[in-house]
Amino acid sequence: MKLLRHGPAGQEKPGLLDAEGMIRDLSGVIPDLAGEALSPAGIARLQGLDVAALPKVAGRPRLGPPVTGMKNFVCIGLNYADHAAETGSPIPKEPIIFLKSLGALQGPDDDVVIPRNSAKTDWEVELAVIIGTTARSVPEAQALDHVAGYAVSNDVSEREWQLERGGTWDKGKGYETFGPLGPWLVTKDEVADPQDLAMFCDVDGERMQDGSTRTMIFGVAKLVSYVSHFITLHPGDVISTGTPPGVGMGKKPPVFLRAGQTMRLGIAGLGEQNQRTVAAE
Structure with missing residues (x-):
């Protein structure tokens, strides 16, 4: 699974890249790609989603760093x-x-x-x-x-x-x-x-x-x-x-x-x- 964050700097939303190369929005599923979402359970939950049911992100939005909330x-x-x-x-x-x-x-x-x-x-x-x-x-x-x-x-x-x-x-x-x-x-x-x-x-x-x-x-x-x-x-x-x-x-x-x-x-x-x-x- 390819996880990403899309949108203007400081306002990024979580997303994923589907099999066709389309960005799907995850902001209705998780707050962001940080903390618990990156744990084995969090990743497994994302992998279990029906990707086709996730909202498509139109165009080619800016991509931010793929994770946030880091300390180091x-x-x-x-x-x-x-x-x-x-x-x-x-x-x-x-x-x-x-x-x-x-x-x-x-x-x-x-x-x-x-x-x-x-x-x-x-x-x-x-x-x-x-x-x-x-x-x-x-x-x-x-x-x-x-x-x-x-x-x-x-x-x-x-x-x-x-x-x-x-x-x-x-x-x-x-x-x-x-x-x-x-x-x-x-x-x-x-x-x-x-x-x-x-x-x-x-x-x-x-x-x-x-x-x-x-x-x-x-x-x-x-x-x-x-x-x-x-x-x-x-x-x-x-x-x-x-x-x-x-x-x-x-x-x-x-x-x-x-x-x-x-x-x-x-x-x-x-x-x-x-x-x-x-x-x-």
């Missing part, structure tokens, strides 16, 4: 060996965790703002794991029981702020619009193996990233378990699991985003995002 937007750094190599970094012995500001969260096709005085804004296609039930110090063997589903994430990053301005990575990751998520949450029953998903990112039609979750250093189950020992994960929380090679920072010479460009990125079975880059006002 967790990201994993350098989680692909080939990406670590392109950045000249050693392979981590344990997952590198940082937090992305919740203010960065936005819809999958919303514009990405290039900040004032930014010289090194970069792209990163990533597999996002969406939590369905509270996870607190869970063993790896039970970690996937706490997952509601998966989505596409673009971990937009300002590399100078991240790496050259002192302190932690967070300052290069949390600018508004730096967290496109979606287009939808694909429930985990439709993802046979989260460690075997092709992924890509194009900038202005040029293929920049062409990878697979097969080359993750730490897999999804390991990450959910590991993070849950440091940060209690709640329904709607997101773990963005790292990016394959091909980021702008890793090009020789490096290539970074500027206003007026387009990004297209996606993961097999999870949909695509399309963003324009615009200058900060």
Whole structure:
């Protein structure tokens, strides 16, 4: 099942994508895609609906982030060996965790703002794991029981702020619009193996990233378990699991985003995002 949120920013309604690619409204069934709706019982209830009886949503409405009410937007750094190599970094012995500001969260096709005085804004296609039930110090063997589903994430990053301005990575990751998520949450029953998903990112039609979750250093189950020992994960929380090679920072010479460009990125079975880059006002 593909679950989504549609409508103007801040006024999104829950919905789902039917077999014909039509959006069906869920606002008469659940308040939003948050909390209990993301639990196994909540997902099972939605899967049991008569989809044909749900109201159709006309046209092509804006899509917002596919979940709301999250408390944590967790990201994993350098989680692909080939990406670590392109950045000249050693392979981590344990997952590198940082937090992305919740203010960065936005819809999958919303514009990405290039900040004032930014010289090194970069792209990163990533597999996002969406939590369905509270996870607190869970063993790896039970970690996937706490997952509601998966989505596409673009971990937009300002590399100078991240790496050259002192302190932690967070300052290069949390600018508004730096967290496109979606287009939808694909429930985990439709993802046979989260460690075997092709992924890509194009900038202005040029293929920049062409990878697979097969080359993750730490897999999804390991990450959910590991993070849950440091940060209690709640329904709607997101773990963005790292990016394959091909980021702008890793090009020789490096290539970074500027206003007026387009990004297209996606993961097999999870949909695509399309963003324009615009200058900060």
